[in-house]
Amino acid sequence: MERLDKILAGTGRWSRREVKELVRQGRVRVDGQTARTAEEKVDPEAAAITVDGQPVETERFTYVMLHKPAGVLSATEDSRQQTVLDLLPGELRRRSLSPVGRLDKDTEGLLLLTNDGALAHRLLSPKSHVDKVYYARVEGALEPADAAAFAGMSLGDGLECLPAGLEILSPGECLVTLREGKFHQVKRMLAARGKPVTYLKRLSMGPLRLDPELAPGAFRMLTAEEKKALADCR
Numbered sequence: 001m002e003r004l005d006k007i008l009a010g011t012g013r014w015s016r017r018e019v020k021e022l023v024r025q026g027r028v029r030v031d032g033q034t035a036r037t038a039e040e041k042v043d044p045e046a047a048a049i050t051v052d053g054q055p056v057e058t059e060r061f062t063y064v065m066l067h068k069p070a071g072v073l074s075a076t077e078d079s080r081q082q083t084v085l086d087l088l089p090g091e092l093r094r095r096s097l098s099p100v101g102r103l104d105k106d107t108e109g110l111l112l113l114t115n116d117g118a119l120a121h122r123l124l125s126p127k128s129h130v131d132k133v134y135y136a137r138v139e140g141a142l143e144p145a146d147a148a149a150f151a152g153m154s155l156g157d158g159l160e161c162l163p164a165g166l167e168i169l170s171p172g173e174c175l176v177t178l179r180e181g182k183f184h185q186v187k188r189m190l191a192a193r194g195k196p197v198t199y200l201k202r203l204s205m206g207p208l209r210l211d212p213e214l215a216p217g218a219f220r221m222l223t224a225e226e227k228k229a230l231a232d233c234r
Contacts, residue, residue, distance in 0.1 A: 011058065150166040
């Protein structure tokens with residue numbers, strides 16, 4: 001059970017002060033009954049809440065799929081550069097969303113934004129080994145020996161990479177599958193093979209796959225099926 005003003009403010013549409021005024025004006029109803037105070041306790045998962053007769057979505061957590069474009073930071077705020085949260089409307093920005101993992105500034109593709117800290121921790125935990133698949137274009141010609149090297153690679157700075165996958169699509173294109181997410185890892189691994197990356201895009205993270213209908217910079221909420229798949233991801 002949570003306070004009504006906290007639940008409604010959590011949607012990002014109103015401040016707690018505005019919720020109190022809405023309640024005072026009799027514009028908020030809970031399960032068909034006019035709310036008496038903004039402090040009354042409500043079950044956000046079960047109660048039917050309306051404002052001015054319109055249903056209010058009160059799910060505790062928010063899950064957003066974003067097609068991150070190049071040139072945008074995977075951060076919640078930055079005083080000088082555009083961040084992924086700047087791509088969202090104010091209602092969503094006020095829900096305390098954070099990116100699950102990070103993509104380099106010049107990397108495009110799938111980015112999950114959520115305020116579900118437990119899920120984010122599970123997806124990023126080294127113990128989970130959640131596969132992440134990237135499409136890459138490189139300089140030079142990829143060879144079978146490059147794919148073999150990805151099965152167990154040690155980088156010059158001492159990083160011992162977990163076994164990764166490299167599927168060659170053409171001499172200059174490949175799919176890379178990682179079970180971890182070290183700093184610039186795809187770029188570092190391919191550079192170690194003498195094939196520097198010229199373009200990189202994340203296609204999937206565990207069971208979540210980038211919606212092909214989303215243009216760079218566009219976003220949508222996760223479907224019920226996608227949320228369940230992530231919840232079941234271990």
